[in-house]
Amino acid sequence: MSKRKIAVVESAPPVERDGRPPVEAIRAAAFQQFAERGYPVVTVRDIMKACGLTQGALYNHFKSKDELLHDIITSTQAELERVTQQAVAGAGSDPRAKLAAFVRAYVVRHCRLRVEALVANREISWLDPDRIGDIRRSRRAIREIVVGLLTEGLEKGVFDPPQVDGKRDLKALAMALLDQWTHVSMWYAPGGRLSEEQMARLYAEMALRAVGAKA
Amino acid sequence: MSKRKIAVVESAPPVERDGRPPVEAIRAAAFQQFAERGYPVVTVRDIMKACGLTQGALYNHFKSKDELLHDIITSTQAELERVTQQAVAGAGSDPRAKLAAFVRAYVVRHCRLRVEALVANREISWLDPDRIGDIRRSRRAIREIVVGLLTEGLEKGVFDPPQVDGKRDLKALAMALLDQWTHVSMWYAPGGRLSEEQMARLYAEMALRAVGAKA
DNA sequence: CCGCAAAGTGAACAGTCGTTCAGGCGGGGT
DNA sequence: ACCCCGCCTGAACGACTGTTCACTTTGCGG
Numbered sequence: 001m002s003k004r005k006i007a008v009v010e011s012a013p014p015v016e017r018d019g020r021p022p023v024e025a026i027r028a029a030a031f032q033q034f035a036e037r038g039y040p041v042v043t044v045r046d047i048m049k050a051c052g053l054t055q056g057a058l059y060n061h062f063k064s065k066d067e068l069l070h071d072i073i074t075s076t077q078a079e080l081e082r083v084t085q086q087a088v089a090g091a092g093s094d095p096r097a098k099l100a101a102f103v104r105a106y107v108v109r110h111c112r113l114r115v116e117a118l119v120a121n122r123e124i125s126w127l128d129p130d131r132i133g134d135i136r137r138s139r140r141a142i143r144e145i146v147v148g149l150l151t152e153g154l155e156k157g158v159f160d161p162p163q164v165d166g167k168r169d170l171k172a173l174a175m176a177l178l179d180q181w182t183h184v185s186m187w188y189a190p191g192g193r194l195s196e197e198q199m200a201r202l203y204a205e206m207a208l209r210a211v212g213a214k215a
Numbered sequence: 216m217s218k219r220k221i222a223v224v225e226s227a228p229p230v231e232r233d234g235r236p237p238v239e240a241i242r243a244a245a246f247q248q249f250a251e252r253g254y255p256v257v258t259v260r261d262i263m264k265a266c267g268l269t270q271g272a273l274y275n276h277f278k279s280k281d282e283l284l285h286d287i288i289t290s291t292q293a294e295l296e297r298v299t300q301q302a303v304a305g306a307g308s309d310p311r312a313k314l315a316a317f318v319r320a321y322v323v324r325h326c327r328l329r330v331e332a333l334v335a336n337r338e339i340s341w342l343d344p345d346r347i348g349d350i351r352r353s354r355r356a357i358r359e360i361v362v363g364l365l366t367e368g369l370e371k372g373v374f375d376p377p378q379v380d381g382k383r384d385l386k387a388l389a390m391a392l393l394d395q396w397t398h399v400s401m402w403y404a405p406g407g408r409l410s411e412e413q414m415a416r417l418y419a420e421m422a423l424r425a426v427g428a429k430a
Numbered sequence: 431c432c433g434c435a436a437a438g439t440g441a442a443c444a445g446t447c448g449t450t451c452a453g454g455c456g457g458g459g460t
Numbered sequence: 461a462c463c464c465c466g467c468c469t470g471a472a473c474g475a476c477t478g479t480t481c482a483c484t485t486t487g488c489g490g
Contacts, residue, residue, distance in 0.1 A: 022467080037340075040255040040256050054469055054470065055449085055469090056450080056470070057467070057469075058448095059448095059450080060466080060467060065449090125253065126253075162417055165413060169409055173417070176399070176421060179399070179401070180392075180395040186394070193382075193384055194384055198379040198380060202377055202384065202388070203391065205377035206377060206391060206425045209425050209427065212424065237437080260477090268439090269439055269440065270439090270479085272438050272439075431490100433489100434489095435486100436485105436486085437487105439481105439485090441480105441481095441482095442480085443478105443479085443480080443481105445476100445477080446475105447474100447475080448473105449472105451471090452471095453468105454468085455466105455468075457464105459462100460461100460462085
């Protein structure tokens with residue numbers, strides 16, 4: 001207790017950082033770093049330095065770097081699944097309205113939470129295999145929503161999806177559309193020519209045209 | 216020279232491996248490894264072991280791991296640029312035919328050369344900044360082809376692209392379409408329900424619908 | 431048959447990585 | 461007043477990285 005005078009706040013308060021608990025600060029820093037530079041090249045030291053801590057402190061909150069990634073991806077993915085389900089559920093019974101609502105929710109979210117979307121979509125492969133399962137399941141579930149909407153619209157006669165050689169492949173169609181909606185997070189920049197809502201409407205319009213929605 | 220008797224063909228012939236020069240073998244192995252596991256986690260030792268050599272031998276053919284990546288990406292990207300330009304040039308003067316030809320060439324290539332496309336699209340960011348320039352330029356050039364086709368079709372009155380709030384954003388439209396066409400390489404599997412040519416036609420049809428091509 | 435250049439080997443180098451751990455710190459309960 | 465416990469520090473560990481290098485092996489032209 002000799003040199004206590006120097007730098008009163010030398011070491012940080014244990015409960016909060018930047019006004020929030022350290023776990024949240026770590027999560028936020030990790031999101032940013034992973035999105036900017038990619039999981040394998042971001043070191044534990046980088047993440048912790050970005051929130052004013054040192055390497056070792058990570059392991060008071062997460063078992064490993066791998067668990068940290070899994071944690072932030074699953075939470076993002078789970079909420080995406082929830083948001084899209086909710087959008088569809090609240091859009092009435094017309095498949096056209098339901099598809100449009102889905103696209104809007106999906107695209108707005110991928111514009112607004114670019115960082116989170118980017119990490120969730122790009123960094124899965126670094127997780128060790130047993131942890132990938134539930135994320136893949138959630139992705140499949142979201143894709144099944146789209147396939148379901150296409151099927152329903154086709155049966156009700158309000159969609160006329162493209163055919164190749166007389167056959168329709170709604171799964172391929174859904175994959176193509178989802179690729180489009182997902183990767184908006186790779187290049188959309190707020191403050192550009194289109195706002196989030198305008199992007200969402202553009203993509204919804206493209207989707208309705210692609211599936212041959214009748215006026 | 217005491218134990219020469221063991222393993223006559225211990226070390227391989229210097230000029231060829233698998234019937235082709237070692238540089239090509241290294242390129243092929245690197246493509247495969249980078250596509251499967253990603254540049255930063257693939258070690259030089261991994262690549263060389265995959266073509267039956269040891270670490271040090273890489274540096275007889277490439278200055279660094281970074282140069283190897285740059286080499287295989289630029290060659291892929293340059294040929295993609297060439298192929299798409301050629302497809303458009305050989306499709307007459309109707310913007311609809313030109314767009315369809317572009318999509319077919321682009322999608323077929325991304326189905327057939329999935330490994331190459333995957334590496335070229337996903338691993339750029341690991342290159343050091345001065346090497347990224349020309350690849351970005353090539354991507355921009357390809358995007359400009361699409362924007363050019365959309366503009367031409369709009370002026371000639373054969374396209375009716377979606378509007379948001381009375382404005383059209385052809386660049387965003389082109390980005391959205393390119394995202395769709397590019398990422399087919401992430402999930403297409405040969406032997407599935409659709410062949411490469413069928414995929415190409417499906418995507419071309421979707422694109423024509425999305426841009427509002429008139430019959 | 432020799433020698434030479436091209437090509438491959440594998441040990442070695444200097445860093446860096448994720449993770450562990452002994453110790454320091456401060457605030458809350460008794 | 462005390463001690464405890466959650467949080468943090470920073471040195472240390474062993475494994476692994478890209479790259480270098482002295483040395484060997486190879487096939488070919490003379």
